[in-house]
Amino acid sequence: MNSRRLSQFAVPAGVIMIIVLMVVPMPTFLLDLFIVLNIALALLIVLISMQVRKPLEFSVFPSILLLATLFRLALNISATRLVLLDGDAGAVIGAFGHAVVGGSLVVGLVVFFILIVIQFAVITNGAGRVAEVGARFTLDAMPGKQMAIDADLNAGLIDEPEARKRRAEVTAEADFYGAMDGASKFVKGDAIAAVVITLINLIGGFSVGLIQKGMSPTDAINSYSLLTVGDGLVSQIPALLLSVATGLIVTRAAGDQNMGSLVTSQFGANRMAMRIGGVALLGLALMPNMPMLPFLLVGGGLLFASSRVPKPGAETPETDAETAESTELAAPDATETLIAEMRVDPLELALATDLVDLVDAAGGDLLDRVRALRRKIALELGVVMPPVRTRDDLDLPLSSYVIRINGADVARGFAPPGTVLAIGDDLAALPGREGTEPVFGLAGKWIPAELRHQAEALGATVVDRASVLVTHLAEVTRTHAGRLLGRENVRQLTDVVRRTHPIVVEELTPALLSLGEIQRVLHRLLDEGVPIRDLVGIYEALSPAAKSGADLDRLVEAARSALGPAIAARLAVDGVLSVITLDPRVEQILLESVRVTDQGDRLAIDTQSLEALVGDIADLSSRAESQGYAPVLACAPRLRTPLYRLVHAAVPRLAVLSYSELSGGTHRIETVGVVNSGYTLAA
Structure with missing residues (x-):
């Protein structure tokens, strides 16, 4: 039988043995053996209680306390039986009754009751009160700890497995202190039972000696009462040790060291x-x-x-060895160091040396804003933005920063120290350096921070450096969200859907689409500015479409059709969706020109006509934006994908929707332009 199976049967066998001790007489040798085992077990529990770093490392303690108490009471019963029947309870109890207290009944009783007072009135009462308060405080703090874990998870400081682990620890801590609150009552009840059992044994033993055995009072005291006192002392020493262990556990504060190390370091x-x-x-x-x-x-x-005693902060030889080993591993040419430096971060923010103050713990709040941005992006797009690695870069020009995705530069910006960005028209009177708002391209000026109020008085919008940088990072993340969605992220998102809608996932993957094909669909949706929060709706739409093949354009259109009301509602402003439509004649010519290629659907029209069409759409879009509208281009479903490919390069902010995506919402549709340029499009 292996050790695992043996450990599974050890505790049940021990409980059965305890029951047998209560009802079956045993030889004095076995009683001596079990008494020594009881003392050893109590001593071992005390030592373990002193060595653990936090109470949860000995979470089985409440159950062990109950079993140890039951074991000790069973030994009391067995010893009482042998004392009253045979006048002999083994060598251990005899030694405690005669040698330890000098054969004096009065001394034995005094020592016994002193032990009872110490255990019951001092240690047990204090430990019970601490356990009660600890259980109450732990339960009261549980919601706050759970919220803190959720906040760290949403901020990206921890991942889902770590969050589950911490939630389990919080629950286990509450269960432990609740169990300790009840287990402390075992110790208190055991102390009361010891007094009652000893008094009963004294009366019973004295009566047996006088009445049944015909002994004199002195002989009865020497033969029975001293053995009873010895039995009480033998049982109270382990009981006192367990009371001490209970007090150590419930008063133990969590730390990184055991009790001995903490006492030494704090002294x-x-x-x-x-x-x-x-x-x-x-x-x-x-x-x-x-x-x-x-x-x-x-x-x-x-x-x-x-x-x-070692001074605070002094390092032990073991610590010195560990430090030397870690220094050796951290050598510049170490394999682990080189591999870490070779790793490409999904999202990186490199700062010039004079911008490090933005992430300085003394006053910079950039890192806190980036963590808040991760939560915002997740709720907006349905994508968990990867942690942003922020570092300084000596190669960057002063006051500049670079945003990199998978090691490639995708955006650059400028944020001089000690300045704020003022955006407005009448800024010539203010000193500073000309600049541009990186997201919307608005002209502005970087002015000294102390001139903020003067700029606001001139009607300018003033933005601090961290806000400019975070806004730029947010826009880059939205624009390149598809590149940030890796295969592992798709697996994690699919597992989340599987927990609540297992049939939807089982029907789609891997039977119809692989994770890679699902990733391509989600990439396209994100590239077109479509959030993927409704993964259940997307997967349900992909299942019937995938039965006819894994054509990417068709799968994307199926997903967009399912998300149509949400897409239109997101683009509407104050419940109004501003739409640019195609003239029916133009739309018909474009529909007839759609050709299926290896790269997807394309418009087979001469270059000059296409340029004229795109120019007309760009003019209408620009005109609508200048009038305060946020326009979208609407067309037939068959035409949406090739028209999006054509328009996106010239007018990247213009969303292209099919007519089917416009219906089903509560928004009102308002036409702000019609593409009817008068050009003759050749089919």
């Missing part, structure tokens, strides 16, 4: 107190009528200990 942090105490004891030794030797020994010992 080392108060070396002066030890020295003052040693000098005070040496001074008491010089007082008249005081025993000099004990005070000299203890005072000298304190002074010696104060010079030997």
